[in-house]
Amino acid sequence: MIIRIMGEGQFEVDDTHLDELNRLDDALGEAIDGGDDDAFRVALKSLLDEVRRAGTAVADDVLVDSDLVLPYDEAHIDEVRELLTEEGLVPSEPPAK
Template sequence: MIIRIMGEGQFEVDDTHLTELNRLDDVLGEAIEGGDDDTFRAALGALLAEVRRAGSPVADDALVDSDLVLPYDEAHIDEVRELLTDEGLVPSEPPVT
């Protein structure tokens, strides 16, 4: 799965990491629903850090569609709220390619 972090680049992340990404996404969603900016900031940081840790950077000159787009580190809680779907930011199932 190819995940883009806005303003940073793309990472190729194996589908085996989807469970952990979903767990972190759930924490992020709860923080957004509760309007808790401190928890939101920590949860967003943890989600992005996991993508960076688990993923391999895609070369800047590679033209690859992103399966998932995540906000940048300093995104405001309201910006991220607009990106949420019923499943949060991370789908529960890997994208079909």
Template sequence: MIVRILGEGQYDVDDGALERLNELDSAVEAAVEAGDEAALSAALGALHDAVRSGGSAHAADSLDESDLILPPAGATVDEVRELLGDDGLIPG
């Protein structure tokens, strides 16, 4: 799957990483629900790190559509809240 981190780029991530990404997504959701900017920053950082370490950079000149889109580092609770769907940032 192709995961885009806004402001950074796209990564090719194996579908096997989805369970771990969902766990980290739950922490992002909890931080947003609590309105906790510090917890959001930590959870989002962990989610980004998992994408980077579990994937490889997708070709920058590729026009492939992203399967998942994550907010950028430094995103606020309100900004992330706008991106959250019923299943969080990562469906499933």
């Protein structure tokens, strides 16, 4: 799956990491629902760090559609709230190939 972090680039992340990404996404959603900016910052950083850790950067000169777009590190809680779907930011199932 190709995940874009806004303002940073794309990462190819194997679907086997989806459970961990969903766990981190759930923590992010809980922080947003609770309006807890400190917990939101920690949760967003954890999610983005996991994408960076588990993924392989896609070269800037490679054009490929993103399966998932995540906010940038310094995104405001209200900006991220607008991006949420019923599943959060990360879908529970891998995207169809």
